[in-house]
Amino acid sequence: MYTKKLYLSGGNFHELQAVYDGLRGIVAVTTGYINPASQPVSYDQVADGKLAAVMGICVEYNPKKIDVSSLLDILFSVADPYSPDRQGPLEGPMYGCGVYYDTVEDLPQIQLHLNFMANRGTPPAVDGCGLTVNDPVSDQKQRRQLFVKAEVLKKFVAAGEEHQNYLVKHPDVATHIDIGKFREYIR
Template structure:
């Protein structure tokens, strides 16, 4: 079976793992860290590492689940307009245009189109920067992903008593595709 991988960072990655594990078309969800350099240890990152971001790796079947739908789920639970470590990281160059287009849509959502005196509506999302919201979600090509140890995977399933920011039960029952 042909599968693709996408990487999401931001929020609590343990919660993200639980959320994406139940999405139709998702084969596997792995918690780990994204690094700007080749770091091979999950616990002890390279001292000169520029970034060391907690993230989830999502392996999905593109015939059953679209990348934009996965990003819709991500931006449903995490606010892209808040200044956090929210990001979408891709490993395949074919995903770059779709990710960029989706984030451009998110950044310009709710903005009115430009209308000229001749009553022509121009679909220009960048005509007035003051009227668009700042989208802090980052996009980038993945350089390195190190999976967390097995005892970190699906941590919330083994410890349901731990409080979460997202009501996972309610979210899973409301998730429909």
């Protein structure tokens, strides 16, 4: 089976793993550290801000069953792309929203989706003849400011085994995302 990978961040990586795990078209979800400044990487170093890295997930998926746009729709339904380095009670650059790709063919879909997110809720531009132009970005004041990194993946380091499937191992842990409600919503 042909699969692809996309690396996503936006808050607690344990919660993101629980959101994506088991969805149609998802082959595997791994928690880890995106673009760490150095090696080795530990959870404590990243969580304390001592090592520059983003906590995120690697989503391995079947592109015949789920596409990049759907993966991003899911991300932005649980993570706030309009807040800088903040997801609920979590704050800091390690929790920021991001989309990291290792295949340049994914970039146009990512850019299109982020452009849509930035322009959601803005009226379409109208030219001098009264024609509606499908380019709401012409007035930069109407754009919503997105705080989403869209970058090439430099390195992904899987988190330790204790951080893989963490919410399955610890079902009583309080989460910012209501995973149960999310599951009901997507069915």
